[in-house]
Structure formats: C-alpha cells, structure tokens
Amino acid sequence: MPIEKDIVSRAIKGDAEAFAELYEKYFGKIYRYVYLRTGNHAEAEDLAQEVFVKALEAIGSYRWRDIPFASWLFRIAHNQVVDHFRKHGKVERVELEDSVIAADEPSPALIAEQRFELRELRDNIGKLSPAQREVITLRFGAELSTAEVSEALGKNTGTVKALQYNGIVALRKLMLGDRER
C-alpha cells in the first residue's frame, strides 16, 4: 500500500507515468464492475472511461487519509452507474452480451460454457438485494478488500461481511436452483 500511496501522490502532482500505472491497475477492474452492473459491453466501456475522466478531474482533491484510493475510485464508479440508470430510466438488466467474454480460451465448448456461466451469474446477481449486489460486485468484480468496500459504500466492515455472507448464500441457492431446473 505505501507504494500505491506514492504512486497516487505523484499522479496528484501531474505525473503522467503514475497516472498510467493507476490506469493499468484499475481499468480492467472498473470495467468488470461496471459490466457486472450493466450487462452491456458498450455501456461498460463508456462508463469505465468516464470514471477515469472524473477521477482525473477530481484527483487534485483526493486525500489518502480520508479513504483508500481504490475505495475513492470505485465510489466514483458506483455513482456513475447509479447516474447512468437514473438518466436512462433503466433498472439493472439481467441480459448479457456475449462479445465481452475473453476470446483466447482454448475451445469453443469452453467459451460457450463460460458464456453460459457468466449469463447465469449476472442473472443471479441481479436477483440479490441492492446492498448484497453492490458488495458482491465490488468484492468479486473489482477484487476490493472488505475494508475498501466498506469505505467505498460508507458502511462498516461488519455490515459488509454480513452482506457478503448472505449474498454468497443467496447466490448458492440461486445457482443450485438453476441446476435443478
């Protein structure tokens, strides 16, 4: 973490190399988080880019002591997603495009299986409570620690852990239900 603190400090001062490191580290995670929330490739691209534009505009006001950088960045991402749904009058969708799946898998059968699993996952995540969904997508999509998730959402870590536990239990039931059907 001290290394990242140094990188963030340099980015705040206008060091492009430092900002590039942050972009490289977080772009994929932001994209994955947004994609899990929207289920749409093009929307995820636009929103992920917009998150970094917002981050760039606001990075001068960022203070490490208030909140970890990852939490700060994903708070922006969360707000972008919420704004996106509000602006477009949408509810979170459960359908999922196929085009986003990693294309370098060894066989068409495996790709098809992955697509199915991802569609099923997105479908099931959409059935969680909003709070569980937020925690699960930040924890698994963005790979944030529980502490970072709690800072991003403004909830205490005990609540986040409980939401995580209940979310995984609910997902398990939903997945088993899908298999039995």
Add this chain to the structure above:
Amino acid sequence: MNRKIEDILDECLDRAFAGDTVEDCLAAHPSEASELKQLLGTSSVVMQSCASIIPDPAFKVRAWHYLGAIFHDRFQRIKSTGAVPIWRRAWTMAMAGVLVVLLSCVAVLAASTSALPDEHLYPAKLAAEQVRMTLAFTDLDEAKLHLEFAERRAYEMVEVAQQGKADSLLALAGQVAEHLGEVCVTDETKGVMEEAAAALAPAASLSAETEDRDDGADVEDLGALLSQSREENLQALEDALARAPEALKPILRRTIDSVAKDYDRTISIVESGSSQ
C-alpha cells in the same frame, strides 16, 4: 471466543484472491469446514466467471489516448518546444504493453497494406493506421501521419480507378481531403491549416454530391469532379506549405508531388475509359 462465519469466510476469500486454494482454508478452519466448503465452492465459480470479463484491448488504448489529452490539458506543465513531452512519453511507454497484443496481428496487418476498399483486409489496414495515429508522439507526428495516409488514399484512387469503381474513387477523394484537413501542426500553423481545411470542404463533400448518381455515372462529370478535387487539395497544400514550420515542409512537398501524380493518373484512367 468463536469467530463468526462471516469473518472466517472473509478471511478465506482474501486468501483465495491471493492464490490460496479452498483446501488450504478448510484445513485452517476444520470445525467450519462443512459450511465453508459450500460457500467457497460458490465463490470460486463467481471468481472464475468474473475473471473472464476483459475489456477490449483496442478500446483500452483509445480510452487511454483520450485521457492523455485531458491529462495534458489539466497539467500543462510542459510547453511545446519541439521536444517530446514527458506525459506523452509516459503514455506511450505504457501503451507499449497493449501494443504487444496488437502486434500479434502483424501478419494480418502486413497482408492488409495493399488492400483496397471493398476488400476484406481493408478494415485491418485502416485500424492499423488508427493505431499509428494513436501512438503519435507529437502534433507534428500526427500531421506527418495524416499526410502519409492522404498519400495512401490518393494511391488507392489510382488502383480503384483502374477497376472502374466510381463510388470508391469519390469516397477516397473525400478521405484525402479529410486527412489533409486534419493536419493541424502547431498552435502557430493551426490557423493556416484550418483555412486549408475549409478550402477543402467542397472536395470532401464530393461523395455526398454524387450519392444520387447512377452506377453508370457520367465519366466526364467524374473527371471534372476529380479535377476540381485535385485543384482544391493541391491549392490548400500549397497555401499550407508557404506558412508551415520548417520541419513539415519536406513532407508537405513530397505529399504535393505524390498527390498530384496520383490525381493525374486517376483522371487519366477515368478519361481514357470515356474515350473507349
């Protein structure tokens, strides 16, 4: 005091993200192993599915370039002095990683260099040009690339003229004009090139003007349109040459020669078609 299952699950997930196996965690918490096994099994499925969500590398490069421009505007610490600004070098260094992936498509790109409009490798050729444009270090580099691509489009005009494809021909003439219109070199020459771009507008709209024409468009009209496009493009280039920075002048001269020759050959082919 017994720890809550939520805490143990959280610890096991942290270990899983760090590379530990489910078995490692079950061994560390034997009394909760039964419930943990189910929860971690579900978690593994979620992790694997999430790992397969990857952004398009080409989009990542484009987004990076877009951010680079914003970054530059925000932190204008280095004025344009002819040297390569540090922020662009850093941006480009990091882009090199993404380029490794793109270069794996080098065989396709090599094969596409001679592709013409309507051929299946032509989009790869244009994509490769876009990548080169994205990686241009300076405004001057971008200007040089636009001139190079204008020359390419002019050369392609000759080829498609030989194939008798009037629609592609006029579309390419429009693209020549578009590339030349994009040559905004530096702050001091930007005004000049914008004037040039405005002068090019009639040529750029050639495609639109001819959209309603029949497939067997009158060849004489086609020749006249191409001649008009030639004059306007070359005049705009000459105007730009007179006021361009020294670094760009040799390339502008070469472009004028090359574009003029290609236009002449194209017009000749079109007119010889009309006399047959």
